[in-house]
Amino acid sequence: MQASSDIYGVMAEFPSPSALIEASKKAREAGYRKMDAYSPFPIEEVSEEVAPGDTGVPRIVLICGLTGAATGFITQAMSQFVDYPLIIGGRPNNITNWAAMIPMTFEFGILFSAFGAVFGMLALNGLPTLYHPTFNAPRFERASQDAFFLCIESTDPLFDRAQTSQFLRSLNPLQVSEVTH
Amino acid sequence: MAQAQSIRPQSQPDTGDTYLLPGETYSSITSVIGDVPLTPPMKTPKGWIFGFAVSVALLMVFLVSVTWLLIRGVGIWGINIPVGWGMDIINFVWWIGIGHAGTLISAILLLLNQGWRNSINRFAEAMTLFAVACAGQYPILHLGRPWLFYWLTPYPNTHGLWPNFRSALDWDVFAISTYATVSLLFWIVGLIPDFATLRDRATNPLVKRIYGVAALGWRGSALHWHRYEMASLLLAGLSTPLVVSVHSTISYDFAISQIPGWQVTVFPPYFVAGAVFAGFAMVLLLMIPVRTFYGFESYITVRHLDVMAKVMLATGMIVVYGYFMEVFGSLYSSSKYEQYLLYNRLHGPSAWAYYGLLFCNAVAIQPLWFRRVRQNIPALMIISTIVSIGMWLERYVIIVISLEREFLPSSWDRYIPTIWDWSLYLGTMGLFFTLTFLFIRVLPMINIFEIRMYLHQETERAHRREAALHGHGHDHGHDHAHGTASAD
Numbered sequence: 001m002q003a004s005s006d007i008y009g010v011m012a013e014f015p016s017p018s019a020l021i022e023a024s025k026k027a028r029e030a031g032y033r034k035m036d037a038y039s040p041f042p043i044e045e046v047s048e049e050v051a052p053g054d055t056g057v058p059r060i061v062l063i064c065g066l067t068g069a070a071t072g073f074i075t076q077a078m079s080q081f082v083d084y085p086l087i088i089g090g091r092p093n094n095i096t097n098w099a100a101m102i103p104m105t106f107e108f109g110i111l112f113s114a115f116g117a118v119f120g121m122l123a124l125n126g127l128p129t130l131y132h133p134t135f136n137a138p139r140f141e142r143a144s145q146d147a148f149f150l151c152i153e154s155t156d157p158l159f160d161r162a163q164t165s166q167f168l169r170s171l172n173p174l175q176v177s178e179v180t181h
Numbered sequence: 182m183a184q185a186q187s188i189r190p191q192s193q194p195d196t197g198d199t200y201l202l203p204g205e206t207y208s209s210i211t212s213v214i215g216d217v218p219l220t221p222p223m224k225t226p227k228g229w230i231f232g233f234a235v236s237v238a239l240l241m242v243f244l245v246s247v248t249w250l251l252i253r254g255v256g257i258w259g260i261n262i263p264v265g266w267g268m269d270i271i272n273f274v275w276w277i278g279i280g281h282a283g284t285l286i287s288a289i290l291l292l293l294n295q296g297w298r299n300s301i302n303r304f305a306e307a308m309t310l311f312a313v314a315c316a317g318q319y320p321i322l323h324l325g326r327p328w329l330f331y332w333l334t335p336y337p338n339t340h341g342l343w344p345n346f347r348s349a350l351d352w353d354v355f356a357i358s359t360y361a362t363v364s365l366l367f368w369i370v371g372l373i374p375d376f377a378t379l380r381d382r383a384t385n386p387l388v389k390r391i392y393g394v395a396a397l398g399w400r401g402s403a404l405h406w407h408r409y410e411m412a413s414l415l416l417a418g419l420s421t422p423l424v425v426s427v428h429s430t431i432s433y434d435f436a437i438s439q440i441p442g443w444q445v446t447v448f449p450p451y452f453v454a455g456a457v458f459a460g461f462a463m464v465l466l467l468m469i470p471v472r473t474f475y476g477f478e479s480y481i482t483v484r485h486l487d488v489m490a491k492v493m494l495a496t497g498m499i500v501v502y503g504y505f506m507e508v509f510g511s512l513y514s515s516s517k518y519e520q521y522l523l524y525n526r527l528h529g530p531s532a533w534a535y536y537g538l539l540f541c542n543a544v545a546i547q548p549l550w551f552r553r554v555r556q557n558i559p560a561l562m563i564i565s566t567i568v569s570i571g572m573w574l575e576r577y578v579i580i581v582i583s584l585e586r587e588f589l590p591s592s593w594d595r596y597i598p599t600i601w602d603w604s605l606y607l608g609t610m611g612l613f614f615t616l617t618f619l620f621i622r623v624l625p626m627i628n629i630f631e632i633r634m635y636l637h638q639e640t641e642r643a644h645r646r647e648a649a650l651h652g653h654g655h656d657h658g659h660d661h662a663h664g665t666a667s668a669d
Contacts, residue, residue: 017637024403040207040378041634042406051404055411061419075335079343088347100347103430107352107359110423114363114416118370121412125405128397135400141381143401144374145215146207146633 008133008181009035009153010164011140012173017043020148023171024049027152030167034156038134038149050150060120061113068112072105137179151179200297200484200635207633210480214627215378217475219388225622228474233618239611246605247322255325257601264584264596269323271576272606274431275459276316276613277357278452278572280364281424282460283309287367288420291413296638297488299631300480304471305464306368307626311616312463313361315609320353322605349433356430363423367416370409373399374630428453435579441518442526442583445510451503458496458542459572461489462565469558471621480627483556490555493568497546500575504543518588525586526578530595534577541571 014020017039024037028049037046077095080086085093091100122128134140134151143149150173152164161178168176220226250257260267283305290298321330333344333354344351376396383389399405429449436448445451465486472481511519526535545567548554555561581596620626 018641037403038401039403039406040211040401041374041630041637042410043403043634043637044410046403047407047410051407055408057408057411057415061415076346079335080346084341084343086345088345091347097347103352103426103433104346104355106422106426107355110419110426111359111362113419114366117412117415117419118366121370121408122397124408125402127399127405130398132398132400134402140400144377144381144399145211 006181007154007161008136008179009151009159010161010168010176011134011137011149011151011179012168012171012176013139014148014150014171014173017046017148019172020150021045021049023150023168023173026171027150027167031158032152032156032164034153034159036134036151036153038140038143038151040144040146040148056124057117057121060124061116064116064120065109065113069105069109071112072108073101075108076101076104133179133181138175138177200300200482201480201632201639205479205636207636210632210636211378211382211629214477214480214625214629214632215375215382217621218379218623218625219383221385226474229618229622233615233622236611236614236618239607240615241611242604243608243611246601246608247318249601250322250605251327255323257599259596259598259602261594261596263587263592263594264581266323266580266584267596268598268602268606269319270434271573271580272609273316273319273323274452274576274580275573276312276319276609277431278428278456278459279463279569280309280312280316280360280460281428281453281456282464283307283312284360284364284420284424285457285460286464287371288417288424291417292421296635297485299628299635300482300485301464301468301489301627302631303368303371303624303628304468304626305460306364306371307617307620307624308460308464308467309364310361310368311613311620312460313357313364314616315613317357317361318609318612320350349430349437352430353434356427360423360427363416363420367413367420370413370416371628371631372624373397374401374409375625375628377401378629379625425453428456440583441516441522441586441588442507442511442579445507447503447506447510451500451506454496454499454503455572455575458493458500459569461493461496462568462572465489465493465561465565466569467617469562471626475621475626477627480632483558486558486561487552487555490549490561490564493565494546494549497542497549497568501543504539521586522583526582529582529586531578531582531585534574534582538571538574538578541567541574545571 012023014023020037020039021043024035024046027035035050037043037050039046077098080101081094087093091097134149137149137151139147140149150168150171152159152168154161156164158164165176165178258267258269260269283302286298286305287302287309290302321327324330333351335343335346344354373396376392377399379392380389380396383392429452432448432452435443436445438444468481469486472478508523511523514520526532545564548560549564554564585596586593
């Protein structure tokens, strides 16, 4: 496998979203797992083939949301009831007055969850990144406009420079190229 | 429902029946929308320069008004005792209400899988951010010593003091700052793939580099899209209760107090509906000129204007229900203060505002029941302007009329806004339009990748319909039925 690790993978360009769906399906059937597709908009069927399973984002959001809500509630309760008790409007100054804390507890929960969703998604995606080998592929600048790519990576156990290229060529692509690191 | 319109193969005139005009391709969408921000500086349209110049002039009015306020204090405004909240709070509620339509379009319509929102969500979200930026000025400037605004936040300080977390005014601080932050995050996340498009299309190396940094290295990977879609869906799910909570919290500023006309349980839903109502009016007022000027009729069709008018009508009728409940509440309350409030609204010195509000928000929207009016652009412009004025009057009625007539007749007084009240209002419009003009110049004002995805979904839908018509499955051998149910 000396030859294979010299390159990042083999990339094929397809003319339409449905061709890309078809190709990713065939690649999965052929046993390839380490692959990725590149498209100018999300195509759910492609994600199902090349990246099946859990995204991991909802778990992060749940944890962040609960942390936020707890932070919000504890900040209010500690400051109002313990650190500097202040009687306002003759209302009870203890935990039985929890209802007044709900609006801000909610806002804190939402705020932390939103940070979790955005930064969690970016972190799981490995973004921001300054460089990625796929940008070396010919015509790859069209992947953000109107072109559809499928890349089988050299880390896949079934990857073989010649055979994988041959396989991708059999899927009727517009072009097939090797992607250098 | 209506979004199941097909993309017809040959060119068709805009009859108000489609959400995306035929003949569009992924490339045409990308170049038409994406090339606006990439226009070289020397080729900036004259109309933009003119509009921007006017906006910046108004922004200067804002700076002058704020400077004078900082020098002289809030006494330069028309506020007094008993009317301690005047145009500052009216305009605060008005601006923040306008912002809510953006979140409704970006979050709630995403959850409801309304594909037509893709054409207008970016613009509406930008409007949200800029409106919140304007709204945020008022409570801070109204503090009297605005430079001490950070006293509202819980921070360790040598006084050993904490803010009063049981006050609706402090809830406001957190509701609005959370709202502004989450809206900004949502907006920026939506921009990342479009920044990648601009990076790949830019020819000027500096421009390419700027958009490249903003794109964070986005490469359209299916793995990334998968998480991205999940994050967007979650943000939409978080923003939906958030937007409802924000305007509810603002209504608590009034509703948990003891002033006649404020202590009404219908306030939270009535405020939220009013916010969406005013916001859609503003979206229409902004989108109609922009779509004509930049030739975006293919993406923002008459059909879009039609549905927006429908939302405006529906939320307007909820607001009218709120007016009825207010009248009912004061008659049924057996409280002479509440009953006097109604009398004062109808016959008091500021009765013009109440009648004006009934005309603008209840009567003027009725023509929207007719399709012909909803698809008539001048009529929509006129009605939207009237609604914007009407919603301003609503806040005037709620705030000023209640405060002018206190419990004790000896403390009754009139509220007369001064020139500085008006100049600050005009000035925040300057801030709003300056930001809007900058936005349409440097960022893609329609979400490009979502329009591409919408085109894909519509094409698939057309294929499926064709296959069903001919009575045989098409040769794809792939079931796309679940594809369109995904997050946008």
